[in-house]
Amino acid sequence: MKAENDFDLHQYIYHTSHQWPIALLVICLGAFIGYAVSYLLPTSYRAETRLGVSYNADAIFRNPDDYKNWEMEQLELLAVSESVLAETLNRLKVEDPTWESHTSRDLAKMVDVYWRNVGTWRLVVKTSHPETSIQLAETWREVILDTVQKA
Secondary structure: OOOOOOOOHHHHHHHHHOOHHHHHHHHHHHHHHHHHHHHHOOOOEEEEEEEEEOOOOOOOOOOHHHHHHHHHHHHHHHHOOHHHHHHHHHHHHHHOHHHHHOOHHHHHHHEEEEOOOOEEEEEEEEEOOHHHHHHHHHHHHHHHHHHHHHO
């Protein structure tokens, strides 16, 4: 005779495997909820362009790592500066009139720079339209290059 607290693995697997309608209902309910949420929430599009950044290490400094990182941070600040974003917006307004309603602060929320060191930096743009993301990323890159070249 079995005690009440004995566990029978065979019986547990048999019982659980015959509860498939509940599992199917949970899967279908989860899929429906996921579809509804994805339909209701706005989609965000991401465009990325690359920028090659190099460093001239010919100069002699007491602590070249800090100087190099300082220069990289200055370049990042330039990339997201008000003047660069304003020029980017001006060029976008010339290309496409849909940019008329945007400000440079709006652009600051859409753009981001990802880098670890010298080499390839990623300029990332997130908007609600794919064409807008691509257009902003390419124009922003051109303005950064022009600004650095002028400097």
